[in-house]
Amino acid sequence: MSNELHTISIEEAQARAERADTALREAAEAAGLVDVGIGTMPSPVGELYLAVTRKGLACIAFEEQDRDGLERRFAQELSPRVVASARATDAVRRQLDEYFGGARHAFELDLDRRLMSPFVEKVLGATAAVPFGEVSSYGAVASRIRRPNAARAVGAALGTNPIPIVVPCHRIVGANGKLTGYAGGLDRKEFLLHLEGDPTLFATS
Amino acid sequence: MGTRTPPPFERFLSEHGATVMRFLVVAVGSAHADDVYQETFLSALRAYPKVRDDGRLDRWILRIASRTAIDHHRRVAKGPTPTPMPPDRAVHDPEPLDDGLRDAVAALPAKQRIAVVLRHVMDRPYDEIAEVLGSTEVAARANVSAGLKSLRERVG
Numbered sequence: 519m520s521n522e523l524h525t526i527s528i529e530e531a532q533a534r535a536e537r538a539d540t541a542l543r544e545a546a547e548a549a550g551l552v553d554v555g556i557g558t559m560p561s562p563v564g565e566l567y568l569a570v571t572r573k574g575l576a577c578i579a580f581e582e583q584d585r586d587g588l589e590r591r592f593a594q595e596l597s598p599r600v601v602a603s604a605r606a607t608d609a610v611r612r613q614l615d616e617y618f619g620g621a622r623h624a625f626e627l628d629l630d631r632r633l634m635s636p637f638v639e640k641v642l643g644a645t646a647a648v649p650f651g652e653v654s655s656y657g658a659v660a661s662r663i664r665r666p667n668a669a670r671a672v673g674a675a676l677g678t679n680p681i682p683i684v685v686p687c688h689r690i691v692g693a694n695g696k697l698t699g700y701a702g703g704l705d706r707k708e709f710l711l712h713l714e715g716d717p718t719l720f721a722t723s
Numbered sequence: 724m725g726t727r728t729p730p731p732f733e734r735f736l737s738e739h740g741a742t743v744m745r746f747l748v749v750a751v752g753s754a755h756a757d758d759v760y761q762e763t764f765l766s767a768l769r770a771y772p773k774v775r776d777d778g779r780l781d782r783w784i785l786r787i788a789s790r791t792a793i794d795h796h797r798r799v800a801k802g803p804t805p806t807p808m809p810p811d812r813a814v815h816d817p818e819p820l821d822d823g824l825r826d827a828v829a830a831l832p833a834k835q836r837i838a839v840v841l842r843h844v845m846d847r848p849y850d851e852i853a854e855v856l857g858s859t860e861v862a863a864r865a866n867v868s869a870g871l872k873s874l875r876e877r878v879g
Contacts, residue, residue, distance in 0.1 A: 525748055525749050525753075525825070525844075526744075526745060526748050528741055528745060531741040531742070531744040531745035531748065532740070532741040532744075534744050534748075534756075534757075535740035535741045535743070535744040535760070536740070538740075538744065538757045538760045538761060539736060539740060541757070541761060542736075542760070542761050542764050542765070545761055545765060546764075546765060546768055549765060551765065551768045551769060553772075554731075556733070586734070589730075589731035589733065589734065590730070590731065592731060593728050593729065593730060593731045594728050597772055598728055598729045598730070598731060598732060598771055598772060599732050599768060599771055599772060600731035600732050600733055600734075601732050601733060601768075602733060
C-alpha cells in the first residue's frame with residue numbers, strides 16, 4: 519500500500535515546489551508579508567546582493583560575502599520574514615545601475631540603519647556627507663564626529679558598513695591619500711573612486 | 724537548548740517545500756496541490772515572526788499543510804452548500820485520473836485521507852498524526868485503519 523501511494527518522487531516534488539515558490543513570493547509581497555526583500559544584480563564590481571525592508575535599504579553585499587550568515591542576521595535583528603522580492607529591490611537596482619552607468623552622482627534612497635551600532639551609525643552619517651567626486655580622511659571623519667583621536671576606530675567602523683557604495687565609505691582614504699583598507703577589497707575601492715573621477719585628498723581638503 | 728528565532732523564511736522554504744508539495748499532491752490531488760501549497764506557506768509566513776524554532780519546524784509546517792488540506796476538502800465536499808467563502812475556482816476542474824487508487828484516495832473522508840497519507844506516504848508517527856488531526860493517538864490509528872480498509876475494498 520505505502521509504495522503505491524508514492525505518487526511523485528522527491529525530485530519531482532522539489533522541481534514542482536520551486537515553480538510554485540515563484541507564485542508564492544508574489545502572493546507574499548501582495549499580502550504585505552515580506553519584511554526583508556532580498557535580490558541580486560550584476561554590476562561592474564561583481565554580483566551585488568541587496569536587502570530592503572519597509573524602512574529602506576538595509577544591506578548591500580559583495581559576491582564573496584556569506585549570504586547565509588547575513589540572512590541569519592536579518593532574521594535575528596530585522597525579521598525572519600526574509601523573502602526574495604524583485605519588487606522590493608527594484609528602486610535600489612535602478613539607482614545603482616544609473617550610478618555605475620555614470621548617470622547618477624547621489625542616491626535618493628531611504629536607508630534602514632538597524633544593522634549599524636550607534637557608533638557605526640555616527641561614523642557612516644559623517645561619511646555620507648562626503649559627496650561624489652571627493653574624498654576625506656579617517657582623521658577628518660573622526661574630527662567631524664568630535665572624536666579627533668578615534669581615527670582607528672573610524673577605520674574599523676567603516677569596515678563594518680552594511681551598505682557600501684550607497685553609504686560611500688570608499689571615499690575615506692588615508693591622510694597621505696593612500697587607499698589603505700576596504701571591506702570589499704582595494705580593487706573595488708579603486709574602481710569606485712576611478713568611476714567618480716579619481717578624486718584626491720589634496721584637491722578637496 | 725532553548726527555543727529561538729526561526730531561520731530566514733527563504734531557507735525554511737527551501738528546506739521544507741519539497742516535502743510539503745509531495746504530501747499535498749497525494750493529500751489534495753495534483754490539480755489542487757499548487758493552490759493549497761501557496762495557502763499553506765502564506766499561513767506559515769503570517770505566523771512566522773512569532774514562531775519559536777524548537778528544532779521541529781518540519782512538524783509545524785506539516786501541521787499547517789494538513790489543516791489547510793482538510794479545509795480544502797471541506798470546501799470542495801460542501802460544494803453546493805452556500806458558504807461565506809468565494810467558491811474554490813478549482814472545484815470543477817476535473818482531476819487527472821491516473822488510476823483506481825488515486826480515485827479511491829480522493830473518495831476518502833478528509834481526515835481519513837490526510838491520516839493515510841501522513842502515515843503511508845510521509846511515514847509520520849501516530850502521535851504526530853494525532854497532533855495534526857487534533858485527536859487522540861487512538862483516533863488517529865482508527866482513521867488510518869478505516870482509510871486503508873475502504874481503500875482495499877475499493878481497489879480490491
